Amino acid sequence: DTAVSQTPKYLVTQMGNDKSIKCEQNLGHDTMYWYKQDSKKFLKIMFSYNNKELIINETVPNRFSPKSPDKAHLNLHINSLELGDSAVYFCASSLLNSYEQYFGPGTRLTVT
Amino acid sequence: DAKTTQPNSMESNEEEPVHLPCNHSTISGTDYIHWYRQLPSQGPEYVIHGLTSNVNNRMASLAIAEDRKSSTLILHRATLRDAAVYYCILRDVSTGNQFYFGTGTSLTVIP
Numbered sequence: 001d002t003a004v005s006q007t008p009k010y011l012v013t014q015m016g017n018d019k020s021i022k023c024e025q026n027l028g029h030d031t032m033y034w035y036k037q038d039s040k041k042f043l044k045i046m047f048s049y050n051n052k053e054l055i056i057n058e059t060v061p062n063r064f065s066p067k068s069p070d071k072a073h074l075n076l077h078i079n080s081l082e083l084g085d086s087a088v089y090f091c092a093s094s095l096l097n098s099y100e101q102y103f104g105p106g107t108r109l110t111v112t
Numbered sequence: 113d114a115k116t117t118q119p120n121s122m123e124s125n126e127e128e129p130v131h132l133p134c135n136h137s138t139i140s141g142t143d144y145i146h147w148y149r150q151l152p153s154q155g156p157e158y159v160i161h162g163l164t165s166n167v168n169n170r171m172a173s174l175a176i177a178e179d180r181k182s183s184t185l186i187l188h189r190a191t192l193r194d195a196a197v198y199y200c201i202l203r204d205v206s207t208g209n210q211f212y213f214g215t216g217t218s219l220t221v222i223p
Binding site for chain 2: 002004035041042043044045048056058090092097099100101102103104105106
């Protein structure tokens with residue numbers, strides 16, 4: 001069974017479009033995260049939710065809006081996509097304050 | 113958060129031990145030292161973590177300097193599957209739940 005899954009795996013879209021990436025975990029964790037890995041492989045946290053509540057919001061444009069319908073899901077919606085949004089987006093989950101975060105396989109977003 | 117410094121890249125021969133260094137001279141007393149690795153085209157995965165004492169698990173060992181200003185991740189017998197980027201991360205749980213990944217060390221394992 002896949003622990004942390006993301007859909008889609010690849011996403012190619014044009015500038016200005018709106019897109020969503022979905023994430024689900026079946027580990028029973030209470031905290032979920034979104035990370036962005038840019039072309040230079042720098043991995044940066046974007047958001048974190050604990051029990052559906054936002055607990056971390058790094059300096060991310062408000063075009064990015066995470067939504068957590070329940071503890072097992074954390075979706076990322078991006079409005080008005082820009083070229084600089086092209087990256088690999090990783091979802092992760094853990095128990096709150098745990099040393100071990102479980103990462104999904106990533107979604108490669110390409111904005112043309 | 114305290115910063116870490118790692119070499120950009122290292123090489124190792126297969127089946128030999130690998131010592132991956134990490135400097136964290138500004139570490140605070142409540143910072144835990146974590147190691148994650150990222151295999152090609154995959155998300156990061158947890159390797160090991162520690163506070164003051166050396167730690168061993170099935171994947172690796174973590175040696176922490178007495179003054180905690182540096183640490184070393186030890187892979188006892190490198191395999192081709194260990195080729196990855198290894199990240200050394202400090203985290204103070206009392207100030208937040210987030211990990212801040214640096215640039216890491218890209219490990220190449222030579223057959």
